[in-house]
Amino acid sequence: MxxxxxxxxxxxxxxxxxxxxxxxxxxxxxxxxxxxxxxxxxxxxxxxxxxxxxxxxxxxxxxxxxxxxxxxxxxxxxxxxxxxxxxxxxxxxxxxxxxxxxxASPAGDGLPFLAAIDAxxxxxxxxxxxxxxxxxxxxxxxxxxxxxxxxxxxxxIPPISGKQAFAKVGARSAMAISIASACLLRDDAGSTRIALGSVGPKPMRARRAEEMISAEHSPSSAAIDEFARLVTEEVTPIDDHRSTAAYRRHAAGVISRRLLERCLP
Ligand SMILES: Cc1cc2nc3c(=O)[nH]c(=O)nc-3n(C[C@H](O)[C@H](O)[C@H](O)COP(=O)(O)OP(=O)(O)OC[C@H]3O[C@@H](n4cnc5c(N)ncnc54)[C@H](O)[C@@H]3O)c2cc1C
Missing domain, CATH: 3.30.465.10 (Uridine Diphospho-n-acetylenolpyruvylglucosamine Reductase; domain 3)
Structure with a gap:
């Protein structure tokens, strides 16, 4: 070669x-x-x-x-x-x-950030x-x-303002391919973007969850619950050798909620 x-x-x-x-x-x-x-x-x-x-x-x-x-x-x-x-x-x-x-693996860890910022x-x-x-x-x-x-x-990379965070769930905390990953951005006006990896055929945005939480300037715990629930509804994971679709769906909701909480004032 x-x-x-x-x-x-x-x-x-x-x-x-x-x-x-x-x-x-x-x-x-x-x-x-x-x-x-x-x-x-x-x-x-x-x-x-x-x-x-x-x-x-x-x-x-x-x-x-x-x-x-x-x-x-x-x-x-x-x-x-x-x-x-x-x-x-x-x-x-x-x-x-x-x-x-x-x-372009669905589990590529650089891709949710690019999706969240619309690179x-x-x-x-x-x-x-x-x-x-x-x-x-x-x-x-x-x-x-x-x-x-x-x-x-x-x-x-377009200009980005506000807070941003990334999280991933793997079989262990290091040297692990993502079972679910997410990147969340939230600006000072509350406008929120959430992109996820490993929970669909390619990186995706959870648009309904974004729209719902962007309308909440100071989200209550009920609003945060609803945001996480919408994320779990929007993802389209599969069963494979790394995880089940059900666990991936659950994990997507958990990390989305944690990222949102990290990005709130
Ligand atoms: C042990 C191990 C652990 C890993 N852990 C992770 C992980 O935790 N998270 C993760 O996301 N990935 C992980 N990976 C996958 C891999 O490391 C990443 O996807 C990495 O970013 C690939 O980059 P590379 O430069 O090595 O690509 P290469 O292997 O050199 O190329 C990958 C593909 O991209 C194409 N390509 C590369 N550069 C260009 C270019 N400039 N223009 C056009 N085509 C191009 C190549 O032709 C090829 O098809 C892991 C891999 C291994 C072996």
Missing amino acids: ETVLATSLDEALDALTADPGATVLAGGTDLMVSVAYGDLRPSSVVSVRRIPDLHRLDDSFVGAAVTWAELERGPWPAFAEAARTAGSPQIRAVGTLGGNLGT EVVLVSRAGTRSLPWHEFITGPKSTALGAGEIILGAS
């Missing part, structure tokens, strides 16, 4: 155009597992970790090659919390946001640059709108 160690976007795009069977490689923490299990046999891989454009990290953009370890120190508390829960220190040192987006995913190819809202980029479980010859440049 040929490996191209691209040091510029041009080099990477040339390599992807030259070999339609080529696959992008970032930290390799998802890709190499698929190769090791024989699920994927790319004719070549194009490593994008040395491309400076993919390392941008500022208030409005996270480059695709930014690692979990860097996000742990980033400007967004909920994103940092999510990054801190991903894998082990070794995984966080090399695993990237671009890889989390590229894999756009920026893609680049020989045809130019395009931006897709997160829900158009992630088209289903482990499926994306990434086209042939396209590279994820990163995610655009």
